Amino acid sequence: MIDPSRIAEINRPRESDHRADLDHAATQITRIGLDADDVIGALAGFSVAAPSWAVGTGGTRFGRFPIGGEPRNTEEKVDDVAVLHSLTRANGSISLHVPWDDPDDPEALRQQAADRGLFFDAMNSNTFQDNPSTTDDGRTTYKFGSLANVDADARETAVAHNLAVIDLGVELGSKALTVWLADGTNHPGQADLRRQFELVAEGLRTIHDHLPDGWRMFTEHKPYEPAFYSTVNNDWGSSLLLAQAAGERASCLVDLGHHLPNCNIEQVVSRLAMVGRLGGFHFNDSKYGDDDLTTGSIKPFQLFLIFCELITAGGGTLPDLAYMIDQSHNLKDPLEDLIQATEATAIAYAQALVVDRATLREAQDASDPALAQEVLQRAFRTDVRPLIAEARLRNGGALDPLGAYRAIGYRHAMIAARGRATVATGL
Ligand code: LRH
Ligand code: MN
Numbered sequence: 001m002i003d004p005s006r007i008a009e010i011n012r013p014r015e016s017d018h019r020a021d022l023d024h025a026a027t028q029i030t031r032i033g034l035d036a037d038d039v040i041g042a043l044a045g046f047s048v049a050a051p052s053w054a055v056g057t058g059g060t061r062f063g064r065f066p067i068g069g070e071p072r073n074t075e076e077k078v079d080d081v082a083v084l085h086s087l088t089r090a091n092g093s094i095s096l097h098v099p100w101d102d103p104d105d106p107e108a109l110r111q112q113a114a115d116r117g118l119f120f121d122a123m124n125s126n127t128f129q130d131n132p133s134t135t136d137d138g139r140t141t142y143k144f145g146s147l148a149n150v151d152a153d154a155r156e157t158a159v160a161h162n163l164a165v166i167d168l169g170v171e172l173g174s175k176a177l178t179v180w181l182a183d184g185t186n187h188p189g190q191a192d193l194r195r196q197f198e199l200v201a202e203g204l205r206t207i208h209d210h211l212p213d214g215w216r217m218f219t220e221h222k223p224y225e226p227a228f229y230s231t232v233n234n235d236w237g238s239s240l241l242l243a244q245a246a247g248e249r250a251s252c253l254v255d256l257g258h259h260l261p262n263c264n265i266e267q268v269v270s271r272l273a274m275v276g277r278l279g280g281f282h283f284n285d286s287k288y289g290d291d292d293l294t295t296g297s298i299k300p301f302q303l304f305l306i307f308c309e310l311i312t313a314g315g316g317t318l319p320d321l322a323y324m325i326d327q328s329h330n331l332k333d334p335l336e337d338l339i340q341a342t343e344a345t346a347i348a349y350a351q352a353l354v355v356d357r358a359t360l361r362e363a364q365d366a367s368d369p370a371l372a373q374e375v376l377q378r379a380f381r382t383d384v385r386p387l388i389a390e391a392r393l394r395n396g397g398a399l400d401p402l403g404a405y406r407a408i409g410y411r412h413a414m415i416a417a418r419g420r421a422t423v424a425t426g427l
Helices: 004-031 036-044 074-088 106-115 152-172 193-208 236-246 265-274 300-313 334-353 357-365 369-380 385-394 401-408 410-418
Strands: 093-095 176-180 216-220 250-255 278-283 322-325
Touching: 004 036, 004 074, 004 385, 004 401, 036 334, 036 385, 074 093, 074 106, 074 334, 074 401, 074 410, 106 152, 152 176, 152 193, 176 193, 176 250, 176 278, 193 216, 193 236, 216 236, 216 278, 236 250, 236 265, 250 265, 265 278, 265 300, 300 334, 300 369, 322 334, 334 369, 334 385, 334 401, 357 369, 401 410
Parallel strands: 176 216, 216 250, 250 278, 278 322
Antiparallel strands: none
């Protein structure tokens, strides 16, 4: 954790500019009849989970360039997220991925996280890689799928792994399981598409029926990769059908990178919320495929429109869903990338909060698209960053988290402590 007095010291030279910027932003918002303090209050309560698999450097099949000082185990990943959270005050939870995270002492890990003001968000199972601990010591393989595999042993082993992930989650205090399946085909005719779907539905139902009280499960769709002809849970429609087949406590997780080019993701969000099956998000951004780039770095307007649909779905407030980041940091310092992703998510949320909804409704009722665009663009072009900075300041965070992160020299300290060659588990 970063000592709050150190953060206050780093903030001090910035406070007078911040005050001036905040006054200006508050004036903008008051003009459309909104209260800046209400918006700041909402932002101060916003948090987006950090993915344990992205506090290290990510890579592609073409290469990986470790940054040094990467966490060597889940305990050190929790420490890194604690540093992130002490600066942003908006990353109060960490989402683990098993077996990339396989803690020896879950109770101690739970306590370590709690001591740092963190809790464990949705757990992620992994039946897309063969791993002795998930394939019954290699007795089975997921080469041709997991829950969709024609081999009953592979299906049973995959179910068993998910139940084991739930059990670990219970020890850690988590309350949800995310199931992303790589299951699919690479060649037409390779598998019976309907049979694959029905096998997955059956497996998810079995997992769902083992959920402890108070737990939720999320189905995560993705059109392709690693399967390149068909993927069982390929889009929101398949994910909705699977969640409905699994049970009442199953809903759909929307990973922004898991949509074909030009897909209207905000409409997908609206549909899933409408039927009460929107469970959560994996925030990231992309230009082409599942690029897992920094949230809001390529299509910030789309992210804004998604938050507009969330505010609509929540009747003016943000619905209680699982908000999580899922990125792969190939070039940037992972913690810097998470700082920027968190900021971009908060910006989209704040912009959606300052939409003049009354005028937007008037425009929609009058079929006046020009006025509707004016309303949305005004909110999107409102500089809400001082409001987010103020929310952070009130929570004891840094006015400029990226600047503060560099000022404290955490990466250098971790390279000295952990070494330059350490590589974190993950993608
Ligand atoms: C699949 C995915 C899924 C995770 C993995 C790390 O592309 O988005 O959410 O299991 O990335
Ligand atoms: Mn994801």
